[in-house]
Amino acid sequence: MIEVNGLTKRYGGTTAVKDLTFTVHPGRVTGFLGPNGAGKSTTLRMILGLHEPSSGTVTVGGRPFRERPRGLRQVGSLLDAHDVHGGRTAMAHLSALAAGNRIPRRRVEEVLREVGLVKAARRRIGGFSLGMKQRLGIASALLGDPPVLIFDEPLNGLDPEGVRWVRDLFRRLAAEGRTVFVSSHLMSEMEHTADQLVVIGRGELIAAESLAEFSARGTRSCVMVGSSALPALEPLLTAEGATVRREDGLLAVTGLTAARIGEITQRHGIPVHHLSARASSLEEAFMELTADSAQYLAGGTR
Structure with a gap:
């Protein structure tokens, strides 16, 4: 478990993270989302003890990470796939990490096999593609078989097969009871992978809830209604304060719950053959709910 309490980080007059x-x-x-400049990377580095908070606390398994000897047995992380010595081989890189954390040598071969780098194990890392470096970074995170795993943009550079592999890997790790915390800007992947979300903007918390709850907060969440009497139903719903639009032969209704729409149609004797709630996509909800927190905007200035 990762517990963040009142975490703040200032750099001179700039507050990068505020009371998280x-x-x-x-x-x-758990997906970790936020616009560019939101403070995600700073937060991850404070969790791992690489940056000292200006105030607040963060613990991993009940203790600050810095207090844990042989850290790879407690937390595995991938923050920057390029942060490796290009002159070393993948085998040498992982072997050095294993030796420093008293991890058995056989584990190096196991994680190389798991991430699909066995054939490249004795190649120099400087010749690796970004996708291969991502796989090596994931191997490093898995090396100590830790209960907590933290990944920052782990999907960059991966081909579709690699993306699916990572998605399945994260789900398997979580199913084993591990804590999996993933920062990513790929909303479509987070929509298929994450159970929970932590969303920040300008260093402040916007949401910490399930993916379904966050998506439902978008104004594009609606109830789809099908009826043979749509012309009669539409003014009844707008009279109740709903916003109604036609979409593929149905009414897309915002501002009323499905239960309330059912009551209205029943009271007025209007037949209904379709009634379903449709949440905003994660991307739609994210763009809407973080709009005021975006540091860089295309097409204009704020």
Whole structure:
């Protein structure tokens, strides 16, 4: 478990992270989202003890990470796939990490096999593609078989097969009871992978909730209604304060719940053959709910 309480980080007159409080629970994949410049990387580095907070606390498994000897047995992380010595081989890189954390040598071969780098194990890392470096970074994170795993943009450079492999890997790790915390800008992948979300903007918390709850907060969440009497139903719904639009032969209704729409149609004797809630996509909800927190905007200035 990762517990963040009142976490703040200032650089001179700039506050990169402000009073963040959230918990990342085991047994779930938790996505960490935010616009560019939101403070995600700074937060991850404070969790790992690489940056000292200006105030607040962060613990992993009940203790600050810096207090844990042989850290790879407690937390595995991938923050920057390029942060490796290009002159070393993949085998040498992982072997050095294993030796420093008292991890058995056989584990190096196991993780190389798991990430699909056995054939490249004795090649120099400087010749690796970005996707191969991502796989090596994931291997490094898995090396100590830790209960907590943290990944920053792990999908960059991966081909579709690699993306699917990572998605399945994260789900398997969470199913094993591990804490999996993943920062990514790929909303479509987070929509297929994450169970929970932590969303920040300008260093402050916007949401810490399930993916379904966050998506439902978008104004594009609606109830789809099908009826043979749509012309009669539409003014009844707008009279109740709903916003109604036609979409593929149905009414897309915002501002009323499905239960309330059912009551209205029943009261007025209007037949209904379709009634379903449709949440905003994660991307739609994210763009809407973080609009005021975006540091860089295309097409204009704020």
